[in-house]
Amino acid sequence: MLSVIIPSRNEQFLSKTVDDIYAKAKGKFEVIVILDEKDQKLAPRPNLIVKKKVGKPGLRSAMNQAIDAARGKYIMKTDAHCMFGEGFDKILAADCEDNWVVIPRRYSLDAENWQIHRRRPVRDYHYLCFPDPNKEHDLGMHGVEWPERGVARSDPKYDIDENMSFQGSCWFMHKKWFDDFLERLDENSIYAGWAQEPTEVGLKTWLGGGKVMVNKKTYYAHLHKGNAYGRGYNLDRNGVIAGHNYAADYWMNNSWPKQIHKIDWLVEKFWPVPTWPEDRKLWASPLLQ
Numbered sequence: 001m002l003s004v005i006i007p008s009r010n011e012q013f014l015s016k017t018v019d020d021i022y023a024k025a026k027g028k029f030e031v032i033v034i035l036d037e038k039d040q041k042l043a044p045r046p047n048l049i050v051k052k053k054v055g056k057p058g059l060r061s062a063m064n065q066a067i068d069a070a071r072g073k074y075i076m077k078t079d080a081h082c083m084f085g086e087g088f089d090k091i092l093a094a095d096c097e098d099n100w101v102v103i104p105r106r107y108s109l110d111a112e113n114w115q116i117h118r119r120r121p122v123r124d125y126h127y128l129c130f131p132d133p134n135k136e137h138d139l140g141m142h143g144v145e146w147p148e149r150g151v152a153r154s155d156p157k158y159d160i161d162e163n164m165s166f167q168g169s170c171w172f173m174h175k176k177w178f179d180d181f182l183e184r185l186d187e188n189s190i191y192a193g194w195a196q197e198p199t200e201v202g203l204k205t206w207l208g209g210g211k212v213m214v215n216k217k218t219y220y221a222h223l224h225k226g227n228a229y230g231r232g233y234n235l236d237r238n239g240v241i242a243g244h245n246y247a248a249d250y251w252m253n254n255s256w257p258k259q260i261h262k263i264d265w266l267v268e269k270f271w272p273v274p275t276w277p278e279d280r281k282l283w284a285s286p287l288l289q
Contacts, residue, residue, distance in 0.1 A: 001027070001028040001029060001030065001071060001072040001073060001074070002025070002027060002028070002029040002030075002072045002073075002074045002075070002076060002089045002093065003029070003030050003031075003032060003067070003070030003071060003072030003074070003075045003076070003175065004021055004025075004029060004030070004031045004032065004075075004076050004077075004078060005032050005034070005063060005066045005067055005070065005075060005076065005077045005078070006018070006031065006032070006033045006034070006066075006077075006078055006079075006080050007034050007036070007059055007062045007063055007066070007077075007079075007080070008033055008034065008035050008036065008040060008080040009035075009036040010040075011040070011080035011081060012081070013080060013081040013111055013223065014033070014040060014042070014080040014081075015042060015043075016083075016111075016114060017078070017079075017080050017081060017082050017083070018031055018033070018042060018048065020082070020083050020084055020114075021078075021084060022045065024084045024085065024086050024087065024088055025084075025087075025088065025089045026086075026087040026089060026090050027089050027090050027093070029047065029072070029089055030047040030048070030049060030070070030071060030072060031047065031048050031049070032049045032050075032051065032066045032067075032069055032070060033048070033049070033050045033051070033066075033080075034051050034052075034053050034062045034063070034065055034066040035050060035051065035052055035053060036053040036062060049069065051065065051066060051069065053065060056187050058187070059197060060185035060186060060187050060197065061187045063077060063185055063197075064184045064185055064187060067175070067178060067179075067184070070175060072175060073174065073175060073176075074089075074092075074093055074096070074172060074173065074174060074175060075172070075173060075174075075175045075178060076089075076092070076170065076171070076172040077170065077171055078169065078170045078220065079169040079170065079222060079223075081109065081111065081222065081223040081225065082109065082169065082170060082220050082221065082222050082223070083109055083114060083115070083116075083220065083221040084104075084218075084219070084220050084221075085104065085218040085219040085220065087218070088104060088218045088219075088220065091215065091217050091218040092104065092172045092215055092218060093172075095160050095213075095215055095217070096172060096173065096174065097210075097211070098174055098176070098177060099174075099177055099181070099205065099208075099209060099210030099211065100173065100174075100177075100205075100210055100211050100212070100213050101166075101171050101172070101173045101177075101201060101202065101205045101210070101211075101212045101213070102171070102172045102173065102213050102214075102215050103163060103166045103170065103171055103172070103212065103213070103214050103215070104170060104172070104214075104215055104218050104219050104220045105122060105123075105124055105214065105215070105216045105217075105218065105219040105220075106122070106123040106124070106167065106169070106170070106219065106220060106221075106222055107120070107122055107123070107219055107220070107221040107222070108120035108121075108123075108221060108222065108223075108224065109221035109222055109223040110221075111223045115221075116219075116221045117221070121147065122150070123145055123147075123150075123167070124149075124150045124153075124161075124163075124214050124216060125145070125146040125147075125149040125150050125153070125161075125163055125164070125214065126143040126144060126145055126146055126163065126164060126165040126166050126167060127143070127144055127146045127149075127164045127165060127270065127273050127274055127275075128141050128142070128143060128144075128164055128165045128199070128202075128203075128266075128267075128273070129141065129142050129144045129274070129275045130273075130275040130276045130277065130283075131248035131252055132275070137241060138241040138244040138245050138248075139244060139245045139248040139249070140244055140248060141196075141199060141244070141247055141248045141251060141252070142199070142244070143165035143166055143167055143168070143198050143199065143202070144165075144274070144275075145167075146164070146274070148274075158216070159215070159216045159217050160213055160214075160215055160216075160217070161213065161214050161216070162211060162212070162213060162214075162269075162270075163212045163213060163214045164202075164206075164212070164266065164269075164270045164273070165198065165199070165202050165212070166198050166202060166212060166214075167198060167222075168197050168198030168201075169220075169222045170220045170222065171198070171201065177205075177210070181204075181208060181210075181258070182201065182204050182205070182208075185197065185200060185201075186200060189246060189250075195239075195240045195243030195244050195247065196243055196244060196247040199247055199251070200247070203251050203256075203263075203266075204256060204258070204259075206261070206266050207254075207256065207259035207260065207261045207262070207263065207265075207266065208256075208258050208259055208260060208261075209260050209261075251263055252283075263283075264280070264283055267283070
């Protein structure tokens with residue numbers, strides 16, 4: 001069974017997202033919506049679990065709470081403004097090793113017409129940008145779209161392919177990998193609210209001996225809400241920046257006790273990686289102190 005986890009706060013398209021999962025999934029599944037607001041209503045339906053968020057503030061605690069309640073062999077986290085490919089659950093499960101995080105092909109969503117926005121590009125690959133201390137806003141180690149890799153690896157032999165990073169609006173894995181190896185999402189550090197969820201999941205997986213993979217045999221379409229729809233909640237900008245800086249320092253200093261690879265191993269694996277300097281001496285962690 002697949003457990004679909006949907007964190008939600010003042011989401012305009014939550015009902016449509018849930019409806020789409022019920023329309024497109026072909027196997028056994030449950031949907032767990034974790035609500036961080038008071039007024040959202042969803043019509044009852046089989047295997048739909050709606051929970052009020054409790055405990056610490058932030059996305060990570062919401063997701064941990066929902067995944068703790070999940071009964072599936074697999075878990076899939078999705079934003080509450082997404083549409084999915086037919087049979088996405090079966091397709092993702094068919095190519096998901098025990099230590100993989102799998103990302104479906106990502107399109108943009110035309111939410112008003114609930115269809116793929118065909119004038120916008122497909123987004124298959126991401127890289128982690130270099131945490132340069134001279135950036136204007138934060139040190140940053142973000143997943144950035146990598147269209148050049150998509151062009152270079154457009155052959156069908158790359159339909160299941162390694163991906164350095166991802167955007168975070170949808171990911172799929174064995175629940176056992178999340179529970180036993182990733183050991184849930186960090187709720188205790190400075191970035192434990194909202195920032196860097198895909199960086200945490202992806203780097204724990206890659207540096208711990210697993211893989212992040214893109215599966216182009218199925219897709220999801222994600223709405224970038226922007227000014228047209230608004231986020232629906234306020235972020236503490238200073239807190240987000242602090243979280244990004246903390247994450248850059250943490251991962252560049254190879255601080256996770258379970259990792260078997262260092263961060264430079266991952267960069268070399270995908271080399272050349274945009275924004276990373278040729279001079280390996282510039283990768284040294286003292287830059288981040």
